[in-house]
Amino acid sequence: MNERAIGPEPCREDLRGNWEVPGALVIMLVVLTILDLGWIRQPVLLLSLAPLVYMILLGVRSCTWATAVAWTTGFAVLGAATWNWTYAALAWPAPVFAILHAVHRLVRKAP
C-alpha cells in the first residue's frame, strides 16, 4: 500500500466494473475540447475542464497528498503568472476533497 495515498490503492476491479461512467465523462471532455478548439477557437477555455478532470482522476485512481498540493500550486502559479487570480480558483476540487478527507480521518478516529 502506498503510504502517501489519500485513499487506498486504486482498485482495478472497481474500474473494470464501472468503466462506462468515466467513459461517458471522457466522451464529454473530448466533445467540449473539440468545441472549444474547433468551433469557438479559444484554447484558454480548456481550463474550464480542470475541476472535472481532477474529480475524474480521484474516481479512477488514488490521488496522493502530493497530487493535491501540486494541483493547487500549479493553478496558483498560473494565476500569479497571468495576474488573473480567478485561474487559481480552478484548483478548487483539490483543497475541497483534501479537507473532506482530513475530516474523514478525524471522524473515523473519533470514538
Place this chain on the structure above:
Amino acid sequence: MRSEIAFFQLSAAAALVLLFRHAWRTFGRRDAILLFGFLLLMGTVRELDVVAISQMTDKPHPFSPDAAMAKLGPVSMGVVGGWVFCAYTSFFLARLIQRRSLRGTNVFMTLALSALITMGISYAVEVTGMRLHLWDWEQHASYVGWLPFGWTFNAFDGWAATSFNIMLLWCTLRYKLFSPVRWLSALVGTSLFVLFAGADFVQKGWSGTAPHMFLSIPYLLGAIALGYRAPAWMLGSSSNHLGFEQTRARSC
C-alpha cells in the same frame, strides 16, 4: 440544425447509451429501465417547474435553449437528457471516489459528493454551451466572481441542487431511506424534494435571494453529517444495492 448543436447532442446521446449499459449491467434490466425512466421524468418535471415558477412569480425564464435543441412540447429534451447524464454520472463517479477516499461512509455521502461533481460538470458544459448559444441565460443573470469565463450563479446553484435532489428522491423511494416503513420513507423523501422544488413558488414580490438557496447548504451539510452518522435503519437497503457492504469487506 446548427452543426455544433447536432454534434453536441449526438455525443451526449452516445454517452447516455454508455450510462444505460452501466445501469443494465449493475442493476439488471428492470431497475435500469426504472431508473432511467425516473430520471427522464424528473428532468422533465424540473424543466416544467422552472417554467411554472417563472410564470407564477412574473419573472423571466432564467434561460432559453436554442430552438435547434430537440423539444417535446415546451420541454427541451436536450436539457432533460443533460439532467439524466448529470444525475447518473455524478452519483456513480461519487461512488468511485467514495470507495477510494471516504470508506465507511454511506449513501448520504454519495449524494453530497455527487452535488460537488455536478458543479464540475456544470462549469465545463456551461462555459462552452453559453459561448455556442446552446442556451442563453437571461440578460441580468449574475455570475460567479471567483471563477473565470463567466459562470452564471443560477447554474452554479441549480445544477448541483438538481442532481442531488433527484438522486435523493430515487434513493429514498428505491432503497427506503429515512424509515423502514415504506410509506413513511416515501413521505419524507417526497417532502424534502417538494420543499426544495416548490420553495421558489412563494417568492412573488420577493426581491432577495431565491428561497431555495436557504435550503441548499442545510441539505448538503445534512447529507455529509448523515453520511457519517446515519443509523442503520435510515439507510434502508442502500448498503446492499449500492455495494457499501462489499466495499468494506473487499481488500483492494
